[in-house]
Amino acid sequence: MLVVVFMSGCRNTTIPPGELDRSADFIATPATFVGNQKCSTCHMQETQLWSSSHHDLAMQSANSDTVLGNFNETTFTHFGVTSTFSKRNGEYFVRTEGQDGTLEQYPVAYTFGVDPLQQYLIEFPDGRLQALSIAWDSRPGDAGGQRWFHLYPDERITYDDPLHWTNHYQNWNFMCSECHSTNVDKNFIFAEDRYETTWSEIDVSCEACHGPASNHVAWAGAAAVTSEVNADTSKGLTFGLKNAPAAWVIDIDTGLATRTPPREKRAEIETCARCHSRRSVVSDLYVHGQPLMDTHSPALLEDVLYYPDGQIFDEVYVYGSFLQSKMYAEGVSCNDCHDPHSLQVRGTGNSVCSGCHLPDKFDTPDHYFHQVGSSGASCVNCHMPERNYMVIDGRRDHSLRVPRPDLSLVLGTPNACNSCHTEESVEWAFAAVTEWYGSNKTVASHYGEAIYAGRNRLSGAGQALRQLADDPDIPGIARASALSLLEGYFSAEDVPVLRRALNDDDPIVRAASVSASEILPPPMRAELVVPLLYDPIRAVRLQAGRVLASVSTNVLSGSQVSRLNQVLDEYRASQLVNADRAEAHLNLGVLHTQLGEFDEAEQYYQTALRLDPSFMAGYLNLADLYRQLERDQEGEAVLREALTITNDPAPVEHSLGLLLVRQKRLPEAIRALGRAAKLRPEMARYAYVYAVALESIGDVESALSVLSEAHTRVPENRDLLIALVTMHRESGSHESAVEYARKLVALTPQDPAARQLLQQLESTQP
Numbered sequence: 001m002l003v004v005v006f007m008s009g010c011r012n013t014t015i016p017p018g019e020l021d022r023s024a025d026f027i028a029t030p031a032t033f034v035g036n037q038k039c040s041t042c043h044m045q046e047t048q049l050w051s052s053s054h055h056d057l058a059m060q061s062a063n064s065d066t067v068l069g070n071f072n073e074t075t076f077t078h079f080g081v082t083s084t085f086s087k088r089n090g091e092y093f094v095r096t097e098g099q100d101g102t103l104e105q106y107p108v109a110y111t112f113g114v115d116p117l118q119q120y121l122i123e124f125p126d127g128r129l130q131a132l133s134i135a136w137d138s139r140p141g142d143a144g145g146q147r148w149f150h151l152y153p154d155e156r157i158t159y160d161d162p163l164h165w166t167n168h169y170q171n172w173n174f175m176c177s178e179c180h181s182t183n184v185d186k187n188f189i190f191a192e193d194r195y196e197t198t199w200s201e202i203d204v205s206c207e208a209c210h211g212p213a214s215n216h217v218a219w220a221g222a223a224a225v226t227s228e229v230n231a232d233t234s235k236g237l238t239f240g241l242k243n244a245p246a247a248w249v250i251d252i253d254t255g256l257a258t259r260t261p262p263r264e265k266r267a268e269i270e271t272c273a274r275c276h277s278r279r280s281v282v283s284d285l286y287v288h289g290q291p292l293m294d295t296h297s298p299a300l301l302e303d304v305l306y307y308p309d310g311q312i313f314d315e316v317y318v319y320g321s322f323l324q325s326k327m328y329a330e331g332v333s334c335n336d337c338h339d340p341h342s343l344q345v346r347g348t349g350n351s352v353c354s355g356c357h358l359p360d361k362f363d364t365p366d367h368y369f370h371q372v373g374s375s376g377a378s379c380v381n382c383h384m385p386e387r388n389y390m391v392i393d394g395r396r397d398h399s400l401r402v403p404r405p406d407l408s409l410v411l412g413t414p415n416a417c418n419s420c421h422t423e424e425s426v427e428w429a430f431a432a433v434t435e436w437y438g439s440n441k442t443v444a445s446h447y448g449e450a451i452y453a454g455r456n457r458l459s460g461a462g463q464a465l466r467q468l469a470d471d472p473d474i475p476g477i478a479r480a481s482a483l484s485l486l487e488g489y490f491s492a493e494d495v496p497v498l499r500r501a502l503n504d505d506d507p508i509v510r511a512a513s514v515s516a517s518e519i520l521p522p523p524m525r526a527e528l529v530v531p532l533l534y535d536p537i538r539a540v541r542l543q544a545g546r547v548l549a550s551v552s553t554n555v556l557s558g559s560q561v562s563r564l565n566q567v568l569d570e571y572r573a574s575q576l577v578n579a580d581r582a583e584a585h586l587n588l589g590v591l592h593t594q595l596g597e598f599d600e601a602e603q604y605y606q607t608a609l610r611l612d613p614s615f616m617a618g619y620l621n622l623a624d625l626y627r628q629l630e631r632d633q634e635g636e637a638v639l640r641e642a643l644t645i646t647n648d649p650a651p652v653e654h655s656l657g658l659l660l661v662r663q664k665r666l667p668e669a670i671r672a673l674g675r676a677a678k679l680r681p682e683m684a685r686y687a688y689v690y691a692v693a694l695e696s697i698g699d700v701e702s703a704l705s706v707l708s709e710a711h712t713r714v715p716e717n718r719d720l721l722i723a724l725v726t727m728h729r730e731s732g733s734h735e736s737a738v739e740y741a742r743k744l745v746a747l748t749p750q751d752p753a754a755r756q757l758l759q760q761l762e763s764t765q766p
Contacts, residue, residue: 029215031211031212031214031216031236031238032212032214033182033183033200033201033207033212033213033214034207034212034213034214035200035201035205035207036050036201036205036206036207038217039206039207039213043206046206046341047206049339049341050205050206050341050342053341053342054114054115054343055203055204055205055208056205057113057114058112058113058179058180058181058204059110059111059112059113059180059181059202059203060110060111060202060203061109061110061111062091062092062108062109062111062120063090064090067108067118068114068118068136068138069118070085070146070148071085071087071093072086076134076148076149076150078134078150078153078156079156081096081097083095083096083097083134083148091107091108092107092108093107093108094120096132096134096165097159097164098166099159100159101158101159107122107123108120108122109121109122109123110123110129110202112131112172114138115139116137116138116139116145116392116393117135117136117137117138117149117390117391117392117393118135118138119132119135120132120135120136121172122165126193126195127173127194127195127196127197128171128172128173128194128195129171129172129173129177129197130165130166130171130172131165131171131175131176132165133150133151133152133157133163133165133170134148134149134150134165135150135151135390136148137149137392139392145392149391151390151391153391160614162612162614168580168581168611171580173186173197173580174186174578174580177199178274179274179275180203180204181199181200181201181203181208182201182202182203182205182207182208183199183200183201183212184197184199185197185199186580190576190579190580195580204275209241209271209272209288209340210237211239212238215237215238216235216236216237218236219235219236220236238288238289239288239289240289241267241271241340242268243263243264243265243268243333244264246260246263246331247259247260248355248356250356252358254361255357255358255360255362256357256358257355257356257357258330259330259331259332263333266291266292268333268335269319269328269333270291270292271288271289272318272319273292273296273298273319274286274296275317276317276318277292277296277298277299277317277318277320278298278299278305278314278316278317278319278320279296279297279298279299279319280296280297281295281297281577281578282294282297282538282539282542282574283295283296283574291507293507293508293538293539293540294537294538295538296539297511297539298319298323298477298508299316299320300320300477300484300512301451301477301478302481303455306320307411307413307414307448308413308449308451308452308455309401309404309407309411309446309448309451309452310324310401310447310448310477310478311385311397311401312387312395312397312399314389315389315390315395318395318398321399322398322399322400323475323476323508324401324475324477324478325398325399325400325401325475326400328475329475332356336355337352350363350377350378350379352379357379362379363377363379365377368382369432369436376420380396381416381420382403382416382417383400383401383402383403383416384396384397384400385416385419403415403429404446405417405426405429405430405432405433406430406433406443407446407449408426408429409426409427411448411449413448417429417432447474447475447482449464450464450465450467450468450482451465451468451478451481451485454482454485454488454489455485456682457682457684457713457714457715457717458715459715459716460716461485461716462486462489462490462491462716462747465485465486466482466493466494466497468482469482469483469501469513470500470501476504476506476508477508479501479504479506479512480511480512480513483498483501483509483512483516484512484516486516487518487519488684488717490519491750491751492748492750492751493750494516495520495528498513498516498517498528501516502531502532507535507537507539510537510540511537511539511540514529514532514540514544514547515543515547517529517547518547522550522552522555525547525548525551526548526551526555526556526560529544529548530544530548530556530560530564532544533545533548533560533563533564533567538570541567541570542567542570542571544567545564545570545571546571548564549564549591549594549595550595568591572588575587575588580611581611581612582607582608582611582612582615582618583608583615583617585604585605585607585608585611585618586604586605586608586617586621588604589601589602589603589604589605589608589622589625590621592604593625593628598625598628601625605621605622605625606622609622614646616642616646616648616651616652619639619641619642619652620639620642620651620655622635622638623638623639623642623655624655626638627659632659632662632663635659636656636659639652639655639659643656649675649676649679650675650676650679650680650686651676651680653672653673653679654673654676654683654686654689656672657669657670657671657672657673657676657689657693658689660672661693666693666697669693670693670694673686673689673693676690677689677690677706677710681709681710684710684713684714684717684719684720687706687709687710687720688710688717688719688720688723691703691704691706691723691727692723695727700727700730700731703727704724704728704731707720707723707724707727708724711724711740715743716747718744718747718748721743721744724736724737724740725737725740725741725757725761728740729761734764734765735765737761738758738762738765741754741761
């Protein structure tokens with residue numbers, strides 16, 4: 001069992017041709033950061049707009065001008081722990097539960113954010129900055145603010161919990177620094193387990209978005225004394241953020257606008273997406289203007305982040321939502337709705353939308369069916385519903401979708417109607433929308449249905465995901481998400497889909513298709529994926545290297561082996577960018593296991609557990625490595641240690657059960673496998689293995705019961721169907737064997753082995 005955690009980064013300065021937005025005559029000297037004081041000399045209006053914006057106030061040194069919280073010997077109690085906030089001699093302190101569970105006093109080093117809440121950062125001797133989980137509600141008192149509150153209000157977060165403020169999930173250096181300051185170098189010193197993190201400016205300043213400005217300053221200085229330099233159309237800028245001048249022309253008949261000319265670049269959107277996205281890092285050598293996925297890998301529509309229809313669930317920071325929207329598809333950029341310096345929306349109320357949506361058609365009761373001026377008449381309340389994060393911080397969904405109560409009925413997803421009309425049923429909302437807009441608005445297919453089916457292992461899920469992944473009219477992030485779910489339904493029909501996806505124009509689709517191809521036999525995997533080793537986008541080629549690492553070099557040419565080794569070196573470097581994280585060392589352990597370098601793999605797994613003793617994937621992979629090395633006694637000790645600390649014992653119990661089977665300790669094995677299957681009934685693999693173990697001791701009746709129940713939950717699992725066919729046939733239940741064989745053929749009609757099995761059964765049927 002190999003568990004891979006996708007959290008990566010790398011150093012590679014190769015820039016694909018045409019990917020940077022530069023003029024041919026740009027100044028070639030490497031630019032350096034100069035600071036906003038230099039920028040403000042010429043760009044006074046932009047500086048004025050930026051000053052006091054959320055970017056300007058993203059992080060500040062703690063002092064009387066920046067601290068908003070009440071530090072006048074105030075206390076706050078949460079699950080029996082009383083914290084005290086105080087100040088003396090111009091410094092601010094908090095006495096709270098520390099790393100060992102005892103109360104300790106800490107000086108506050110920095111403030112973090114301003115509205116609607118402010119957090120506080122504590123500096124530790126090893127260079128770590130940790131964000132307190134007790135925050136200040138900076139809203140006015142009559143809005144419920146001016147109080148201390150806990151970011152996990154309903155939980156007791158103990159000192160040994162990964163979410164405790166002193167632990168790694170609240171670590172600023174890794175979690176926050178890149179997006180709250182300018183030109184950050186995390187600089188983790190692995191050998192000494194400490195940070196020497198630096199930045200050019202403490203806040204999100206001009207060069208965070210525009211790039212280092214020294215060449216631009218030099219150009220401006222030269223322009224002041226001679227006109228010859230004006231021939232340099234790049235003006236010494238690292239890249240150009242602006243799109244070509246365009247107009248949004250409204251069609252009077254439809255009331256909708258079209259961008260003229262169409263948007264040609266994504267530089268502005270991807271500059272914002274560097275921070276306004278849920279993503280992992282694939283390079284710490286960020287180059288402004290470079291494609292986002294050369295340095296970052298955006299999260300897909302995963303069940304812990306998004307509802308199946310793509311609505312926001314966890315905090316995902318806009319980009320993944322916006323990629324799903326019709327606005328994005330039609331050419332809308334961030335700057336169309338938001339001032340990039342003040343960060344404010346362009347206009348008030350529905351006027352923000354009226355530039356592209358004719359008010360006579362859309363800002364009228366004939367469209368929104370609510371009283372003029374009411375909350376139901378607000379465009380954003382219906383099309384960008386808000387969800388609170390960090391308890392009080394409302395974030396709007398940027399997928400800009402039409403409310404779909406019909407999907408709520410089928411998928412259990414929220415909808416804007418019932419978000420306001422909480423006292424009414426979903427059926428009520430569905431009836432109202434149908435009456436207003438007609439049934440064609442409530443029966444249209446949606447990619448959320450396929451994703452829901454895939455997540456829940458519903459009948460027809462494989463075909464639905466296949467069609468979704470292969471539909472060029474669907475947003476790339478949804479197609480990529482379908483590809484990521486296809487593994488559990490893979491059949492021969494998926495190979496042509498993968499071939500097309502591997503050549504898709506959208507790198508997020510290519511990266512997902514590379515990952516999905518890992519299920520293919522090695523020769524076919526090599527045939528399909530080797531070309532992606534040369535992909536211009538780093539995140540794509542790193543995935544290609546990862547999935548080809550276990551392919552025998554015998555099926556590759558000499559030049560392909562050489563290229564694979566180059567990309568694997570790039571992959572190793574990418575992981576070490578996050579050497580402070582257990583996930584990175586686990587990924588390197590998996591890589592070295594695939595390469596047969598077991599001593600190195602063991603060291604990486606052990607390092608992962610040293611960095612994070614609660615990291616279950618580390619225990620599982622280390623135990624599996626010991627299995628491969630025939631050191632199961634050590635593996636058992638690892639798994640039993642994991643069981644003492646895990647909150648999710650099912651995968652550990654499953655691995656332990658398999659180990660006990662190998663050791664022929666069947667009664668213990670069956671108990672462990674049974675516990676795993678009971679704890680995670682949605683995991684078909686657990687039920688399958690448990691049933692096979694029961695059959696091995698002669699308890700066929702119980703085995704068939706386990707398989708039947710699992711098949712009901714996961715009807716499209718091929719392994720379960722094959723086991724049901726085989727066990728029924730061997731137990732003499734010929735009719736049941738034929739029944740399940742027919743289901744197997746219906747599931748995989750192109751599989752000759754399934755058809756042959758059915759023919760054999762039917763030909764021998766009594």
